[in-house]
Amino acid sequence: MATNLVVRNIEPSVAQALREAAARHGRSAEAEHREILRAALAQPARRSFKEVLASMPDVGADEDFNFRQA
Structure with a gap:
């Protein structure tokens, strides 16, 4: 359902x-306004x-993250 918006x-x-x-x-100001709001x-x-x-990089060894290292 579309609605009107007056600014x-x-x-x-x-x-x-x-x-x-x-x-x-290459569009109307109204269409540009709609796209700006949508984005x-x-x-x-x-x-x-x-x-x-899964997107995290595979870096370092497990020992690198041991906070109890002497």
């Missing part, structure tokens, strides 16, 4: 930057604990 009292420099970004991307509010994909552990 008021935007500084002229911000509105101009929005128009310029929209022109660079800013998107939740990153969550990785499982297993995926996080």
